Amino acid sequence: MDxxxxxxAQGLPSDVxxxxxxxxxxxxxxxxxxxxxxxxxxxxxxxAQSQQYLTRDEEKAVVKFLLLMSSLGQPVRxxxxxxxxxxxxxxxxxxxxxxxxxxxxxPRAFEKRHPELKARRVRSIDWKRHDNNIHDKVRGWFEVISxxxxxxxxxxxxxxxxxxxxxxxxxxxxxxxxLASKDDLRxxxxxxxxxxxxxxxxxxxxxxxxxxxxxxxxPNPDWHYAHSENGYNDSKISIEWLKRVFDPKTKEQxxxxxxxxxxxxxxTHETLEVLEFCFANNIVLCRLPSHTSHKLQxxxxxxxxxxxxxxxxxxERLNRGGVDTIGKEHFTxxxxxxxxxxxxxxxxxxxxxxxxxxxxxxxxxLRDTPKPPPELAGPGIDxxxxxxxxxxxxxxxxxxxxxxxxxGVASLHDLIKQDAxxxxxxxxxxxxxxxxxxxxxxxxSFAERALLQD
Numbered sequence: 001m002d003x004x005x006x007x008x009a010q011g012l013p014s015d016v017x018x019x020x021x022x023x024x025x026x027x028x029x030x031x032x033x034x035x036x037x038x039x040x041x042x043x044x045x046x047x048a049q050s051q052q053y054l055t056r057d058e059e060k061a062v063v064k065f066l067l068l069m070s071s072l073g074q075p076v077r078x079x080x081x082x083x084x085x086x087x088x089x090x091x092x093x094x095x096x097x098x099x100x101x102x103x104x105x106x107p108r109a110f111e112k113r114h115p116e117l118k119a120r121r122v123r124s125i126d127w128k129r130h131d132n133n134i135h136d137k138v139r140g141w142f143e144v145i146s147x148x149x150x151x152x153x154x155x156x157x158x159x160x161x162x163x164x165x166x167x168x169x170x171x172x173x174x175x176x177x178x179l180a181s182k183d184d185l186r187x188x189x190x191x192x193x194x195x196x197x198x199x200x201x202x203x204x205x206x207x208x209x210x211x212x213x214x215x216x217x218x219p220n221p222d223w224h225y226a227h228s229e230n231g232y233n234d235s236k237i238s239i240e241w242l243k244r245v246f247d248p249k250t251k252e253q254x255x256x257x258x259x260x261x262x263x264x265x266x267x268t269h270e271t272l273e274v275l276e277f278c279f280a281n282n283i284v285l286c287r288l289p290s291h292t293s294h295k296l297q298x299x300x301x302x303x304x305x306x307x308x309x310x311x312x313x314x315x316e317r318l319n320r321g322g323v324d325t326i327g328k329e330h331f332t333x334x335x336x337x338x339x340x341x342x343x344x345x346x347x348x349x350x351x352x353x354x355x356x357x358x359x360x361x362x363x364x365x366l367r368d369t370p371k372p373p374p375e376l377a378g379p380g381i382d383x384x385x386x387x388x389x390x391x392x393x394x395x396x397x398x399x400x401x402x403x404x405x406x407x408g409v410a411s412l413h414d415l416i417k418q419d420a421x422x423x424x425x426x427x428x429x430x431x432x433x434x435x436x437x438x439x440x441x442x443x444x445s446f447a448e449r450a451l452l453q454d
Contacts, residue, residue: 053102054447057440058088061447063114078119081107084451091450135371137289141296142362145286148260149206150360155284157358158207158253160260162351163246164299165233168311168335170196171326197231198331201241202299206358208348223332235268242277251281262286264293295355295365302351303342310338412438 024031054062062084069076076084086101111117149155204210224245226237250259261278263269265287278285293300314334315326323330352358356365416434 053106054085054088055443057443058447061444065451078107088447088450091446134292135369137292138365138369141289154257155260156257158205159257160206161203162262162298163203164297165199165201166304167197167199199232204348206352208345210343233268235271238268239273247281258282258284260284260286264288265290298351298355301354303347306347307338307342310341314338
């Protein structure tokens, strides 16, 4: 409803004559606009809406459906939006005539009309790792870990560690911006690509320090090397890392205090030999809940991303120097400077803070981890539209609201019947507004039914 229609609907106090001049002065609206609106001339916005593929109420239903799917973690692809609009438009036809699908530019125009929607690229993620499904796991983790790092006074900050492994592609050339000939239409560049993966095991402490020793599956001093059948970490490498890297490098500073080692829930970290060694050496092994490492693991949330970026830069430099194919013999000379750039005190402190551990602040993670949506019981139209206190809202017929439930439609119908016998000018205006709201609710209901059936 535009401003002029609102002024006409609100009216004036009983002691003020109802004239266009008085209404215009009160609402700061031109007299001509009030006159035209009172004689059923539509505003420019309403005239433009009549030329749109979907009506305003139908677009409201589509927007509500898209927001619902987004909140459930299943946003609708843009290429499917026209088919949704087509489904809604088809149910509107009463003549049986052919209705064409919307044009190719309709989704973009639809987005501009509705600022609550935004087009963006999303990547696929394992549904078990989706934020909607891990809230309870995250909350449970902080309840457990607080007893270790907060309540246990024997645990010192410098004795809390996070260990994680990361895979590094040898030829990690990414998409980059370049300056090239304007006539060259190629969107790629030549490079010798060897899809060989190297696994590196890294460990950082809550005091923002890291081991100089690095364990990798591929010769720098103080580095350790191992080999596995599939190139990934296994139970043998895990226990060897504990015995030959972690324990010797951290034992001297603990002063008989316990060491806390946080790691993900891979089975290679929880073998009997690993558990026995940790128990014998006063190492408290804390396992992250499954599918939560992207939220809770300091290495994952703070240092591995800059590490991969720095490694790509090193590969780019070597590639510009004339080395077309990156092999295993190049790995340590590339990884070592990248590691120095990524594992800074600033990045490590930020990693522990982002994981909500130091300073201890579970809300840092929980506020970005939505609670799972409630179960959708009985997906009927009333359930989709929701309920609201319509009886109270509709007691003021001057400013009726659009019903969003079957009860609201019934209440509005009762008001229409009450206004029908008294057909003075004020009652006619109220009756017209009530009918418009009732029609709007019906259009939304039919549109949502079409979306559910699609």
